[in-house]
Amino acid sequence: MPPKNNSRRMDELLASVTEDLLEGNPQQFEDNSIRVERILLEMVRPDPVQPRRVLPEQLHLAFHSSRLTPTQALKELVHLVQVAARQRGRPFNNVLELLPNPDDDSGDEQDAKLSPEEQLLRDLVNLAVTIRDDGQVNPLTVVDVSEGVMRQFRIETGERRYWATWLLRDFIPSYDGDGMIPCIIIPAERSSVFRQAKENTARSGLSAIAMARQAALLLLTVHGYQIPDAAVPNDFYRQALELDLRGKREYTEAVLSAMGGIKKTHFSAIKSLLRLSDEAMELADRHNIEEFKLRHVVAVSVEYHAEIVRQIVDFNLTSKQVKELCQGDGLNDEDNEPLEKLPPAAVKMAKVTHSVTTTSPQDFVLALIQQEGDPAIALARLQAMRKLVLEAERLLGGE
């Protein structure tokens, strides 16, 4: 007998049942409330375009391109920290050893020397131990992004708690949980980049680079760009450099409010941090360098960004020092005064150090050849200069 497959008539049949069911209470099955549920950890994933990063950049990208599982990503992080810790003379085998010893009075002194990765892992271990002892008191906020049979939830807030729970499950002995994590589930249609931005900016510790990514996401959204659901390179965020709020007056207030109620000029300054090179961005993000220091770096040639940011980190430079470092002609007359008593050649050489960040090696070589008229003589001049620089460095170090 041929099939009488007729989905319209099947609809009619089930619709009549539904009608009977809904009689008197048409809304009885509608539930638009926000649910709190315990969800299998494996079904929860961090947001790949979340401006606030937990994992270091390399691990972040590897994890979100599915080259690493959560356990593998944490294993890599632990390994990274183990290497750094060994170099600093405090090797550890178990992550619990990272927690400060309450009987050790010199703890504060050691804290100051922790690398960002060590600090991160230590914070995660601390959080994991709290979850083990007291339970997960504060649920994660997740967005239901399930498709077909694949149940999937994207973290809106609480990525740190997510990683701490994985750490607890796989790296800390005596875990006796069931691999579930409590979550507040937000329907996909109620999730928005504005909501996420508000959550982020309301918390302390959001780095300037994270703020720049956040600003970019908001701008791209209001200009109708599709926000991908996979990890993106910095060039994706840099598209926002071409955009502004001028053509989108209706969103201006919402964007600035989502960014923590900042002014338009501050918003532009934050956005312009996206001009930093990839390496400089990563360094600045990891070390949480402030916007007022980074704004000077943006002004110099891109190949010097990473080096300057590294110097900011290594020497803990102030904003004024960064400004002077970045400006080739930064000395004023007052500063020049004591130098006038020195030999003019030495003063000239000292001034040249201000120009190194604004000159490319190629231009320098060309100028040198033009000046000396012979590459061999130019090379000899450079070697002599290097000798002078090395000697000066030795003297400075001794001082």
Add this chain to the structure above:
Amino acid sequence: MTRTFVLTNHKGGVGKSTSATTIALGIAGVLRRAGASNSRVLLIDTDSQGHATLVTTGRNDFGAEDSLYAVLSADRPNAAQVLSECIVQSTWDPDLHVLPASPMLEGAERELMRVAGAPYRLADPLSRIANHYAAIVIDTRPSFSLMTEMGLIAATDAIVPVEPRYLETVGLMSVMSKINDIREGWRHPNLRISGILVTKMDSRIRGHNHLLDELKGHSVLGKLLIGVIPANEAVSYAHHNHLSVFNYDPKAPASRAYAQLVGTLVRRMAKGGA
């Protein structure tokens, strides 16, 4: 708490798979039409013959890696994740998801016999993903095997399909007592007998009418009667075409009876009652 219906009877050919698949599809359809925020239904096929799997997915080639067998043999901490990875979408309805059976389930019972906690191998991982579904329907094999026990332990509501024949109704009491054994013996107070479903009822046969009347008049069993599904050729033709009877012939008497049954079950789910 997600209601988990298990269709069980140790007698074969009483319409367990037909009822399980049709009920699962019906609940998903009715909830979606009612505007429920979650109308997904999971159908679990624990019968190694895999008939429910075949008709709802059009496939019978599930094996050790992608079927219930994989869930039962997974390490305990990974079982829930394996379960969620084995679930496939039914060809009948996007909201109907299927955990397929495999012929390997036959061997799984022997393999699990000596494993501690074996009866909970389905209930434990299922409890971790149950809240993603509005309802779960479990089809069992025609025996009181370990696999059936696993289905009962994972369930909240047992539905017993029975043909209106003398020997079938005699066996009914042993099915009920088995369900009670599970509830008491395994400390599973949430499991209740949700109803007796009379299937393949032919009102032209005097014996069928007589037994149905007896059942209705019984002090305990009569109250448990939740539906009568008439014997209908449309059901076997629907199977042959890998369609649900709702789809194959919505006007068939069996379709109307199943729709009525689905209405009863959804009403109970909404009220949270037995």
